Amino acid sequence: MLFGDHLILLRGGGDLATGVAYRLHHAGFPLIVTELPHPLVVRRRVALATAVLEGAITIEDLRAVRVTSAEEALQLAQTGVIPVLASVEVPAGLTIDDRQPTTDHEPHAVVRRPSSVVDARMAKRNIDTAIGQAPLVIALGPGFTAGVDCHAVIETNRGHRLGRVIWDGPAEANTGTPGLVGGRAAERVLRAPVAGVAAWTKEIGDRVREGEIIGDVAGQVIAAPFAGVVRGLIAPGTAVPQGIKIGDVDPRGDVAACFTISDKALAIGGGVVEAVLTYLTKTKERIG
Known part of the structure; x- marks a missing residue:
């Protein structure tokens, strides 16, 4: 080195x-x-x-x-x-x-x-x-x-x-507001609706349609806010407090971006x- x-x-x-x-x-x-x-x-x-x-x-x-x-x-x-x-x-x-x-x-x-x-x-x-x-x-x-x-x-x-x-x-x-990515800001961030354990039916890199179920926290469903690619998900089985960021949907549709440094x-x-x-x-x- x-x-x-x-x-x-x-x-x-x-x-x-x-x-x-x-x-x-x-x-x-x-x-x-x-x-x-x-x-x-x-x-x-x-x-x-x-x-x-x-x-x-x-x-x-x-x-x-x-x-x-x-x-x-x-x-x-x-x-x-x-x-x-x-x-x-x-x-x-x-x-x-x-x-x-x-x-x-x-x-x-x-x-x-x-x-x-x-x-x-x-x-x-x-x-x-x-x-x-x-x-x-x-x-x-x-x-x-x-x-x-x-x-x-x-x-x-x-x-x-x-x-x-x-x-x-x-x-x-x-600023308290996530940066604009593909024309989306705060709505691209998934937050825990309640305190509980996160579980996912989708994985990072999966394409989703608007309203498609991505997972849940303590039984409360998490749905895709718009069509895009799941860019991030907190580790399944993680106990999370209400309101914490637990996922991220990218509207740009670039799957490779989920696996490369931004x-x-x-x-x-x-x-x-x-x-x-x-x-x-x-x-x-x-x-x-």
Whole structure:
């Protein structure tokens, strides 16, 4: 790897985070991804979080594997495979132990701190990210202010500023409305009508007609709001609260788009790569 000494910790494994991972991986950075033990990701076929659910996933030419410890994650990250660690918190306070013996009898913990931390959880608020967590802390989207919560914020709102790196100030505020795709916005998102367990009769990539049943939550039917392709569904058997996003129907009818990383995710990923390389360039200039 070109930047093998610059470990990046990516918090979140959703579809936008996966675009970030794709760009960083191809630029030559080792990555470790952390995700919830029970991911709520909808676009599962293009989300590294799916490795937690299925043990492993391949997305385009990205290979991700679920791991169970920080030590295992660190070792795998150097191979080009992306480790996904189910953890609500960052392991050991953003340090990873690579245990190497100092003598024949006594192990010594060598602490390795990621050079960059990227909060890609898209919570639309700052949960627990702090600017001192790594030499470079990057956050995606609304809820963060560069120079306060983190060093850089990447704009995630569709439009002219998508993917821009912000070094001072916040991203655009959360609109509360999904972006326009194929002329559809809020209506393309499927939400849980009640709290309960999600079950599906359709799969990601299936074509549906308007009104066709896609599945249910606790017996309450979920129907297609218009004709299109099922682009995302939360994992079947997931217990969900009322109102949470559980699916996505794409009116454009492009089945292949369900299985490839989106333009938006790649644009955001490009912004993260720019931020990391800008930081490394300035650091190199400072130390000569």
